[in-house]
Amino acid sequence: MGQFSDKKGGLATQRHTGRRQVLSVIRDAGQIARIDIADKISGSPATVTAITAELLAEGLIEEHTPETPPSGSPRGRPRVALKIRGAAHMLAGIKVAAHAISVCFLDFEGQEAGQFEAEMPKPALSAPELVAFLDETLRKACEKIGVPLARLSGVGLGVAGIIDAPRGLVYWSPILTARNVPLRDLLAARLPMPVFIDNDANLVAKAEQLFGEGKGVRDFIVVTIEQGVGMGIVIDNRIYRGTRGCGAEFGHTKVQLDGALCRCGQRGCLEAYVADYALLREAGTLNLPDSPTAHARLDTLFQAAKDGDEAAGLIFHRASRMFALGLANIINIFDPALIILSGERMKFDYFYAQEVLDAVKSSVLQIDAPLPDIRIHKWGDLMWAKGAAAYAMEEVSDMSVQEMGKDVG
Amino acid sequence: MGQFSDKKGGLATQRHTGRRQVLSVIRDAGQIARIDIADKISGSPATVTAITAELLAEGLIEEHTPETPPSGSPRGRPRVALKIRGAAHMLAGIKVAAHAISVCFLDFEGQEAGQFEAEMPKPALSAPELVAFLDETLRKACEKIGVPLARLSGVGLGVAGIIDAPRGLVYWSPILTARNVPLRDLLAARLPMPVFIDNDANLVAKAEQLFGEGKGVRDFIVVTIEQGVGMGIVIDNRIYRGTRGCGAEFGHTKVQLDGALCRCGQRGCLEAYVADYALLREAGTLNLPDSPTAHARLDTLFQAAKDGDEAAGLIFHRASRMFALGLANIINIFDPALIILSGERMKFDYFYAQEVLDAVKSSVLQIDAPLPDIRIHKWGDLMWAKGAAAYAMEEVSDMSVQEMGKDVG
DSSP states (O other): OHHHHOSSOHHHHHHHHHHHHHHHHHHHHSSEEHHHHHHHHTOOHHHHHHHHHHHHHTTSEEEEOOSSOOTTOGGGOOOOEEEEOGGGOEEEEEEEOSSEEEEEEEETTSOEEEEEEEEOSSSSBOHHHHHHHHHHHHHHHHHHHTOOGGGEEEEEEEESSEEETTTTEEEEOTTBSSSSBOHHHHHHTTSSSOEEEEEHHHHHHHHHHHHSTTTTOSSEEEEEESSSEEEEEEETTEEOOOTTSOOOOOTTSBSSTTOSBOTTSOBSBTHHHHSHHHHHHHHTTSOOOOOSSHHHHHHHHHHHHHTTOHHHHHHHHHHHHHHHHHHHHHHHHHOOSEEEEESGGGGSGGGTSHHHHHHHHHHSOOOSSOOOEEEEEOOOHHHHHHHHHHHHHHHHHHHHHHHHHHHHO | OOTTTOSSOHHHHHHHHHHHHHHHHHHHHSSEEHHHHHHHHTOOHHHHHHHHHHHHHTTSEEEEOOSSOOTTOGGGOOOOEEEEOGGGOEEEEEEEOSSEEEEEEEETTSOEEEEEEEEOSSSSBOHHHHHHHHHHHHHHHHHHHTOOGGGEEEEEEEESSEEETTTTEEEEOTTBSSSSBOHHHHHHTTSSSOEEEEEHHHHHHHHHHHHSTTTTOSSEEEEEESSSEEEEEEETTEEOOOTTSOOOOOTTSBSSTTOSBOTTSOBSBTHHHHSHHHHHHHHTTSOOOOOSSHHHHHHHHHHHHHTTOHHHHHHHHHHHHHHHHHHHHHHHHHOOSEEEEESGGGGSGGGTSHHHHHHHHHHSOOOSSOOOEEEEEOOOHHHHHHHHHHHHHHHHHHHHHHHHHHHHO
16 A cells, blocks of 8 residues: 555555545544654654644544643643544444344444434335335434434445445345345435445444454454354455455355255355254244244244253254354464454354354364454444444545545645 | 554655565566656656665666667667566575475576475474474585575575464474474574575465466465365465464365364364375275375376276265365355466366366355456476575565665665
8 A cells, every 4th residue: 555556646645545544543542632643653743734734624623622631741731632523424324134224323423323223114125125215214214313314424335145345236135136236326326425335244344343342453353143144354454355345255155065055045055054044944843832023933942942942952053063163264264363253143142152162262273372362242233234334434534535635635 | 554554664664665666566577667667656756766776776676778679769769677686686495395395496586596306204304303404405405506505595485284474483284293393493593594484375375476377466365285275365465374374274174064084183174075185095995006105096096086986086076076165165255356276286187177166156156247267277396495485585575675774764
């Protein structure tokens, strides 16, 4: 990256990189003095002063004078710190799940400004139906939260499935009845602000990086289990997407030759052993009491296993062993510093019980070095939506920086 | 990384990055004029002139006047090009395999200056035995090729197993009877030049990047099958090693829960289905004619399968299906532009027959985009050694650049 690596416009790129780094350091720190920014990015104080003057002029950051001066400050005069100006932008994040659409608003500081939820009319929609429903839901959310639609600087959209984020294309998603839907552009055509779309697991990784367990960790992996099994990979502080934008696919890696049938039409996928539908498929063999929803049936199955039903126990036993095998493979391939297990299903302890972690340990390469840190982060749909809003926040932030770069570069 | 990203010494880092980029552009191009370097790195001609003057003064590059001036050159005056000065450094690369040690010498231009091979006294040695044998073999190679040992600027060592390259530590290798051997430092203590060590598959990736199919490809993956199954990952033009230096482990990812027993002591590893020892283990069940070596036994088994022996055919059939499953998993996870299948065993066509590629295709995510390019590159031990020498060349090149950076930064 740096001064020489972009084919277009050496100096403009240099300026742009500097501006992005300064903004990112301020965001990470919360509040920070200019001199400390210069230290963190190994830049000269003069450069930092020039860059922060521009960011102040555009209203992206603001000055903040702490009430109590830090000790050691000369003559007790408080040192002026810089912080992100929350009011600079308002962003919306939308997570589309099979059962519901969740919306979350964030200001430019990353402070939550409101939440909204709407039930999906049916689990899978046509492209026009989904776009109309997203448009309608976003407008309702704006009304309820009290933010005019025109006030939004960007919308981030998280969708399960195979997404080419740079092209805004949904190759396949369980919530769409059609393939190859240019969902980003379809939605953007109905809205007055830019739209960004990504695989939902990548957005969880983005949220973990900005607000969660991944803060300050250069390389980490997020694994999510819900309707499917998702993965987000952060390498060198960036989401790794692969050549066609559809890398980091974990749920459809094969854990068994000619194994269980998967929703994707292939056999032996990890999802076909551990996702909700896989557990419920096997649960159909048991004599469980009726449940109104898939969620409730899963709870009933889990309770039966807890209460000692042997067959129910075997379902979870195999699922957790397959999950451990998959996790061990990811560790063997990436040797990451940190793995975050995330998603609603983490409330069931069969996937992260000590015996699962032991199984992971016994399937990774045996070396005299500690295993990666494996952390559990339970959260619901609204946190996924927060990830989508955070994605929009970063993209909008980058656009602001680029536009300014053009003016001054 | 760029001007701001290194915590130590902003300007020196900037200079260092520029010098490394210039050297790398010259190496990639073969011969290139200063103005074209400036274009490629988006730097100013003045900066490029300053950097190349330093590289010329240190003797790392030299001027080269083409005999026929390029068309369009003003007044037919030949434009002076720059090239790497081959004589600047001589590097040795060593690949240690179970049966033999191969040595390859490269000059700083990457031109091969000689080869040497020696049989291993036994397949696995103690650390002192291996170090003594490496030392002795390198000295013999110098004598045979006619290069004084003191003339070598660096030695690269490629070893199968789990290697922490930055620390020079061999966690485990099939050629060592002990674990956790600081092999780099043990060998460096007996030699007058720096030693670099890495997993052999990473060195194949390095050789492919510098001289082979990976030239100019930003992200690619190399998979090797020989005694074991290896993988080298190049992301963003750099070898990906993971946090503990032991990432990119492919042979011990699990393809079957509670599957075949592996040399590593675990069950269900890909290696336990496709590596030499796995094929030979199953061949033990058949009535094949005696063979003097493992290599010859493998050839006999392959011939039997070709001749229609059904059991021999089943051995290769399962191995190739498992291999296809593993490759598909790698594609699902990385979505790379290119996969290079490399190593001696590629001469057997069961691993890359059309049916294997078809099996890969039917196990990766089905999207309306072409599969990654999968290329076969057959080569022997001496090419692995060339990769080791190329690794040393790059490390030494980097050291030269850093030392100069100190002088002038």
